[in-house]
Amino acid sequence: MILSRSVLLFTILAALVFTGIQSAAACTLSLTSSGFGNSDGTADIGPLQAGAAQVQCSTAYRIGMDGGTNLSGTRRLSDGAGNYISYYLWQDAGANIQWGDNGMGTAIPYPADPLTAAGTGSAVTHPVYATALTSGAFPPGIYTDSIRVTLIWDPYGPTDRTDALLSLSLTLTGNCTLNTGGLNGFGTWPAGSSDLQNMALGVVTVTCTPGVTFSVGMAAGQHWDGSMRNMANGPENVPYILWGDSAGTLPWGDAGLNLIEPAYVETHSAPAQNSNGTGTPQNFFVWGNALISGKPAGTYTDTVTITVVWP
Numbered sequence: 001m002i003l004s005r006s007v008l009l010f011t012i013l014a015a016l017v018f019t020g021i022q023s024a025a026a027c028t029l030s031l032t033s034s035g036f037g038n039s040d041g042t043a044d045i046g047p048l049q050a051g052a053a054q055v056q057c058s059t060a061y062r063i064g065m066d067g068g069t070n071l072s073g074t075r076r077l078s079d080g081a082g083n084y085i086s087y088y089l090w091q092d093a094g095a096n097i098q099w100g101d102n103g104m105g106t107a108i109p110y111p112a113d114p115l116t117a118a119g120t121g122s123a124v125t126h127p128v129y130a131t132a133l134t135s136g137a138f139p140p141g142i143y144t145d146s147i148r149v150t151l152i153w154d155p156y157g158p159t160d161r162t163d164a165l166l167s168l169s170l171t172l173t174g175n176c177t178l179n180t181g182g183l184n185g186f187g188t189w190p191a192g193s194s195d196l197q198n199m200a201l202g203v204v205t206v207t208c209t210p211g212v213t214f215s216v217g218m219a220a221g222q223h224w225d226g227s228m229r230n231m232a233n234g235p236e237n238v239p240y241i242l243w244g245d246s247a248g249t250l251p252w253g254d255a256g257l258n259l260i261e262p263a264y265v266e267t268h269s270a271p272a273q274n275s276n277g278t279g280t281p282q283n284f285f286v287w288g289n290a291l292i293s294g295k296p297a298g299t300y301t302d303t304v305t306i307t308v309v310w311p
Helices: 001-026
Strands: 028-033 037-039 046-055 060-065 073-080 084-090 114-119 123-131 141-153 163-173 176-183 196-208 213-218 229-233 238-245 273-276 281-290 306-309
Touching: 001 196, 028 141, 028 163, 046 060, 046 084, 046 141, 046 163, 073 163, 084 141, 084 163, 114 123, 123 163, 123 213, 176 306, 196 213, 196 273, 196 306
Parallel strands: 037 163
Antiparallel strands: 028 046, 046 123, 060 114, 060 141, 073 084, 073 141, 084 123, 141 163, 176 196, 196 281, 213 273, 213 306, 229 238, 238 281
Protein backbone atom coordinates (compact mmCIF):
# COMPACT_ATOMS: atom_id res chain seq x y z
CA MET A 1 0.00 0.00 0.00
CA ILE A 2 2.82 2.38 0.77
CA LEU A 3 4.35 1.77 -2.65
CA SER A 4 0.98 2.31 -4.28
CA ARG A 5 0.56 5.67 -2.56
CA SER A 6 4.02 6.77 -3.68
CA VAL A 7 3.21 6.03 -7.28
CA LEU A 8 -0.08 7.87 -7.04
CA LEU A 9 1.53 10.95 -5.47
CA PHE A 10 4.22 11.09 -8.17
CA THR A 11 1.60 10.91 -10.89
CA ILE A 12 -0.34 13.89 -9.50
CA LEU A 13 2.79 16.08 -9.17
CA ALA A 14 3.86 15.28 -12.71
CA ALA A 15 0.44 16.35 -14.00
CA LEU A 16 0.64 19.64 -12.11
CA VAL A 17 4.12 20.44 -13.45
CA PHE A 18 3.05 19.66 -17.01
CA THR A 19 0.05 21.98 -16.76
CA GLY A 20 2.26 24.80 -15.51
CA ILE A 21 4.57 24.55 -18.57
CA GLN A 22 1.60 24.89 -20.93
CA SER A 23 0.35 28.03 -19.16
CA ALA A 24 3.72 29.80 -19.45
CA ALA A 25 3.55 29.46 -23.23
CA ALA A 26 -0.10 30.44 -23.50
CA CYS A 27 0.44 33.49 -25.77
CA THR A 28 2.40 34.12 -28.98
CA LEU A 29 3.22 37.33 -30.85
CA SER A 30 4.16 37.86 -34.51
CA LEU A 31 4.60 41.14 -36.41
CA THR A 32 4.27 42.27 -40.00
CA SER A 33 5.30 45.64 -41.42
CA SER A 34 4.51 47.47 -44.63
CA GLY A 35 6.01 50.76 -43.41
CA PHE A 36 5.17 54.20 -44.77
CA GLY A 37 6.00 53.57 -48.44
CA ASN A 38 7.17 56.51 -50.57
CA SER A 39 6.53 60.22 -50.15
CA ASP A 40 7.61 63.29 -52.11
CA GLY A 41 7.48 65.43 -48.96
CA THR A 42 4.73 67.76 -50.16
CA ALA A 43 2.24 66.67 -47.49
CA ASP A 44 2.05 64.74 -44.23
CA ILE A 45 1.37 60.99 -44.42
CA GLY A 46 -1.57 59.04 -43.10
CA PRO A 47 -3.31 57.67 -41.33
CA LEU A 48 -2.30 54.45 -43.08
CA GLN A 49 -1.75 50.89 -41.91
CA ALA A 50 2.00 50.50 -41.42
CA GLY A 51 1.95 47.05 -39.84
CA ALA A 52 0.11 44.59 -37.62
CA ALA A 53 0.55 42.55 -34.46
CA GLN A 54 -0.92 39.05 -34.50
CA VAL A 55 -1.62 37.55 -31.07
CA GLN A 56 -2.78 34.09 -30.12
CA CYS A 57 -3.70 33.96 -26.47
CA SER A 58 -6.12 32.06 -24.24
CA THR A 59 -6.25 34.68 -21.49
CA ALA A 60 -6.38 38.45 -21.02
CA TYR A 61 -3.38 40.31 -22.46
CA ARG A 62 -1.85 43.70 -23.22
CA ILE A 63 0.25 44.86 -26.17
CA GLY A 64 2.59 47.83 -25.74
CA MET A 65 4.92 49.68 -28.10
CA ASP A 66 7.95 51.59 -26.88
CA GLY A 67 9.39 54.90 -28.10
CA GLY A 68 11.71 53.45 -30.73
CA THR A 69 15.41 54.01 -31.26
CA ASN A 70 15.17 57.75 -32.07
CA LEU A 71 12.69 58.97 -29.44
CA SER A 72 12.86 62.68 -28.66
CA GLY A 73 9.46 63.96 -27.60
CA THR A 74 7.93 62.04 -30.51
CA ARG A 75 8.88 58.82 -32.21
CA ARG A 76 11.20 59.65 -35.10
CA LEU A 77 12.41 58.07 -38.32
CA SER A 78 16.10 58.66 -39.08
CA ASP A 79 18.09 58.68 -42.31
CA GLY A 80 21.30 57.97 -40.39
CA ALA A 81 22.74 61.36 -41.35
CA GLY A 82 21.23 63.48 -38.60
CA ASN A 83 17.84 64.10 -40.21
CA TYR A 84 14.64 63.02 -38.47
CA ILE A 85 10.94 62.82 -39.34
CA SER A 86 8.43 62.70 -36.48
CA TYR A 87 5.72 60.07 -36.62
CA TYR A 88 2.93 58.56 -34.52
CA LEU A 89 1.54 55.04 -34.12
CA TRP A 90 -2.20 54.57 -33.60
CA GLN A 91 -4.44 51.73 -32.49
CA ASP A 92 -7.32 52.96 -34.68
CA ALA A 93 -7.70 54.08 -38.30
CA GLY A 94 -9.03 57.46 -37.16
CA ALA A 95 -5.74 58.27 -35.38
CA ASN A 96 -7.38 58.84 -32.00
CA ILE A 97 -5.67 56.33 -29.68
CA GLN A 98 -1.89 56.11 -29.68
CA TRP A 99 0.13 52.96 -29.11
CA GLY A 100 2.20 53.23 -25.94
CA ASP A 101 3.52 51.03 -23.14
CA ASN A 102 2.61 52.75 -19.86
CA GLY A 103 3.27 50.46 -16.90
CA MET A 104 5.06 47.77 -18.89
CA GLY A 105 8.59 48.58 -17.69
CA THR A 106 10.32 48.92 -21.05
CA ALA A 107 13.72 50.55 -21.52
CA ILE A 108 12.42 53.33 -23.82
CA PRO A 109 8.86 53.92 -22.57
CA TYR A 110 6.32 55.82 -24.64
CA PRO A 111 3.66 57.77 -22.69
CA ALA A 112 0.45 56.18 -23.95
CA ASP A 113 -1.53 53.16 -22.80
CA PRO A 114 -1.06 49.68 -24.24
CA LEU A 115 -3.91 47.86 -25.96
CA THR A 116 -5.89 45.56 -23.63
CA ALA A 117 -7.80 42.55 -24.93
CA ALA A 118 -9.31 39.24 -23.81
CA GLY A 119 -7.80 36.22 -25.54
CA THR A 120 -10.01 33.45 -26.85
CA GLY A 121 -7.35 31.02 -27.96
CA SER A 122 -7.73 32.03 -31.60
CA ALA A 123 -5.27 34.25 -33.50
CA VAL A 124 -6.27 37.93 -33.54
CA THR A 125 -4.68 40.62 -35.73
CA HIS A 126 -4.33 44.13 -34.32
CA PRO A 127 -3.56 46.70 -37.06
CA VAL A 128 -0.92 49.35 -36.46
CA TYR A 129 -1.81 52.68 -38.08
CA ALA A 130 0.67 55.50 -38.56
CA THR A 131 1.00 59.16 -39.45
CA ALA A 132 4.21 61.01 -40.32
CA LEU A 133 5.02 64.72 -40.47
CA THR A 134 6.76 64.65 -43.85
CA SER A 135 5.82 68.09 -45.17
CA GLY A 136 8.83 70.36 -44.88
CA ALA A 137 12.46 70.64 -45.86
CA PHE A 138 13.68 67.05 -45.42
CA PRO A 139 16.48 65.62 -47.59
CA PRO A 140 15.48 62.65 -49.73
CA GLY A 141 16.53 59.24 -48.53
CA ILE A 142 15.39 56.17 -46.60
CA TYR A 143 14.23 56.92 -43.06
CA THR A 144 13.85 54.06 -40.56
CA ASP A 145 13.02 53.24 -36.96
CA SER A 146 12.63 50.10 -34.86
CA ILE A 147 9.86 49.71 -32.25
CA ARG A 148 9.95 47.08 -29.50
CA VAL A 149 6.50 45.51 -29.21
CA THR A 150 5.82 43.79 -25.89
CA LEU A 151 3.04 41.29 -25.15
CA ILE A 152 2.15 40.44 -21.54
CA TRP A 153 -0.67 38.21 -20.33
CA ASP A 154 -2.54 37.15 -17.24
CA PRO A 155 -1.35 36.57 -14.50
CA TYR A 156 1.30 39.10 -15.68
CA GLY A 157 4.20 37.43 -13.92
CA PRO A 158 7.85 37.87 -14.93
CA THR A 159 7.63 34.99 -17.40
CA ASP A 160 4.24 35.92 -18.82
CA ARG A 161 5.65 38.14 -21.56
CA THR A 162 7.34 38.13 -24.93
CA ASP A 163 8.45 40.82 -27.36
CA ALA A 164 9.54 41.42 -30.96
CA LEU A 165 10.82 44.28 -33.11
CA LEU A 166 8.63 46.19 -35.57
CA SER A 167 10.78 47.73 -38.32
CA LEU A 168 9.40 50.81 -40.07
CA SER A 169 10.75 52.62 -43.13
CA LEU A 170 9.85 55.61 -45.26
CA THR A 171 11.42 56.51 -48.61
CA LEU A 172 11.42 60.26 -49.19
CA THR A 173 11.82 60.89 -52.90
CA GLY A 174 11.97 64.68 -52.85
CA ASN A 175 9.88 67.19 -54.77
CA CYS A 176 10.18 70.37 -56.84
CA THR A 177 7.76 73.15 -57.74
CA LEU A 178 8.08 75.57 -60.65
CA ASN A 179 6.82 79.16 -60.82
CA THR A 180 7.09 81.11 -64.09
CA GLY A 181 4.92 84.03 -62.98
CA GLY A 182 7.98 86.28 -62.85
CA LEU A 183 8.63 86.09 -66.61
CA ASN A 184 7.85 88.91 -69.06
CA GLY A 185 8.07 89.25 -72.83
CA PHE A 186 10.33 91.52 -74.86
CA GLY A 187 7.90 94.42 -74.53
CA THR A 188 6.67 96.96 -77.10
CA TRP A 189 9.02 98.76 -79.48
CA PRO A 190 8.49 101.19 -82.37
CA ALA A 191 8.95 99.87 -85.90
CA GLY A 192 12.48 100.45 -87.13
CA SER A 193 14.10 99.85 -83.74
CA SER A 194 17.49 98.15 -83.49
CA ASP A 195 17.86 94.56 -82.44
CA LEU A 196 17.37 93.89 -78.74
CA GLN A 197 20.47 92.70 -76.89
CA ASN A 198 20.57 90.96 -73.50
CA MET A 199 17.11 92.07 -72.42
CA ALA A 200 16.12 91.11 -68.85
CA LEU A 201 13.02 88.97 -69.32
CA GLY A 202 12.34 88.08 -65.68
CA VAL A 203 12.82 85.09 -63.45
CA VAL A 204 11.91 81.39 -63.16
CA THR A 205 11.55 80.25 -59.54
CA VAL A 206 12.15 76.64 -58.49
CA THR A 207 11.71 75.22 -54.99
CA CYS A 208 13.08 71.72 -54.34
CA THR A 209 13.57 69.43 -51.37
CA PRO A 210 17.07 69.86 -49.89
CA GLY A 211 19.63 67.65 -51.59
CA VAL A 212 17.56 67.06 -54.74
CA THR A 213 19.55 67.58 -57.94
CA PHE A 214 17.35 69.20 -60.57
CA SER A 215 17.47 70.74 -64.05
CA VAL A 216 15.40 73.53 -65.58
CA GLY A 217 15.00 73.28 -69.33
CA MET A 218 13.48 75.53 -71.99
CA ALA A 219 12.07 73.87 -75.07
CA ALA A 220 12.58 75.10 -78.65
CA GLY A 221 9.18 76.79 -78.86
CA GLN A 222 6.37 76.67 -81.41
CA HIS A 223 8.30 78.18 -84.33
CA TRP A 224 11.72 76.57 -84.09
CA ASP A 225 13.40 76.50 -87.51
CA GLY A 226 16.16 74.05 -86.66
CA SER A 227 18.64 76.66 -85.51
CA MET A 228 16.70 79.54 -83.88
CA ARG A 229 13.59 80.14 -81.83
CA ASN A 230 11.15 82.49 -83.56
CA MET A 231 8.27 84.72 -82.56
CA ALA A 232 5.70 84.69 -85.37
CA ASN A 233 3.24 87.20 -86.77
CA GLY A 234 1.59 85.49 -89.71
CA PRO A 235 4.31 84.81 -92.31
CA GLU A 236 6.78 87.10 -90.52
CA ASN A 237 9.21 85.80 -87.87
CA VAL A 238 11.44 87.48 -85.30
CA PRO A 239 14.36 85.18 -84.40
CA TYR A 240 15.40 85.27 -80.75
CA ILE A 241 17.70 83.61 -78.23
CA LEU A 242 17.17 82.93 -74.52
CA TRP A 243 20.16 83.17 -72.20
CA GLY A 244 20.89 82.02 -68.66
CA ASP A 245 23.30 84.90 -67.99
CA SER A 246 23.34 88.66 -68.52
CA ALA A 247 26.49 88.46 -70.66
CA GLY A 248 24.75 86.31 -73.27
CA THR A 249 27.21 83.43 -73.04
CA LEU A 250 24.88 80.63 -71.79
CA PRO A 251 22.13 79.82 -74.30
CA TRP A 252 19.23 78.08 -72.57
CA GLY A 253 17.73 74.89 -73.97
CA ASP A 254 16.57 71.55 -72.64
CA ALA A 255 19.52 69.27 -73.40
CA GLY A 256 20.27 67.01 -70.45
CA LEU A 257 16.71 66.63 -69.18
CA ASN A 258 16.49 63.22 -70.81
CA LEU A 259 19.35 61.99 -68.60
CA ILE A 260 17.20 62.57 -65.50
CA GLU A 261 13.78 61.85 -67.01
CA PRO A 262 14.15 59.32 -69.86
CA ALA A 263 10.59 59.97 -71.08
CA TYR A 264 11.38 63.63 -71.77
CA VAL A 265 11.88 64.50 -75.47
CA GLU A 266 14.58 67.13 -75.88
CA THR A 267 13.99 69.81 -78.53
CA HIS A 268 16.83 72.31 -78.10
CA SER A 269 20.55 71.47 -78.13
CA ALA A 270 21.56 74.14 -75.59
CA PRO A 271 21.94 72.80 -72.03
CA ALA A 272 19.42 73.12 -69.26
CA GLN A 273 20.28 74.97 -66.03
CA ASN A 274 21.23 72.72 -63.09
CA SER A 275 21.21 73.14 -59.33
CA ASN A 276 20.60 71.42 -55.99
CA GLY A 277 17.52 71.90 -53.83
CA THR A 278 17.71 73.89 -50.61
CA GLY A 279 14.08 73.75 -49.50
CA THR A 280 13.73 77.47 -50.30
CA PRO A 281 12.88 79.23 -53.60
CA GLN A 282 15.76 79.58 -56.07
CA ASN A 283 15.58 82.18 -58.85
CA PHE A 284 16.87 81.62 -62.38
CA PHE A 285 17.05 84.87 -64.31
CA VAL A 286 16.33 84.91 -68.03
CA TRP A 287 17.80 87.24 -70.63
CA GLY A 288 17.11 87.38 -74.35
CA ASN A 289 18.14 88.77 -77.75
CA ALA A 290 15.54 89.51 -80.44
CA LEU A 291 16.33 90.41 -84.06
CA ILE A 292 13.59 93.02 -84.60
CA SER A 293 15.52 95.31 -86.93
CA GLY A 294 13.70 95.73 -90.26
CA LYS A 295 10.61 93.77 -89.21
CA PRO A 296 7.15 95.15 -90.03
CA ALA A 297 4.96 96.37 -87.18
CA GLY A 298 2.80 93.74 -85.48
CA THR A 299 2.53 91.44 -82.49
CA TYR A 300 5.00 88.57 -82.57
CA THR A 301 4.51 85.63 -80.22
CA ASP A 302 5.92 82.28 -79.29
CA THR A 303 5.27 79.73 -76.52
CA VAL A 304 8.21 78.03 -74.83
CA THR A 305 7.59 75.15 -72.45
CA ILE A 306 9.70 75.34 -69.28
CA THR A 307 10.26 72.06 -67.47
CA VAL A 308 11.96 71.12 -64.21
CA VAL A 309 12.99 67.49 -63.69
CA TRP A 310 14.61 65.66 -60.76
CA PRO A 311 15.43 62.02 -59.95
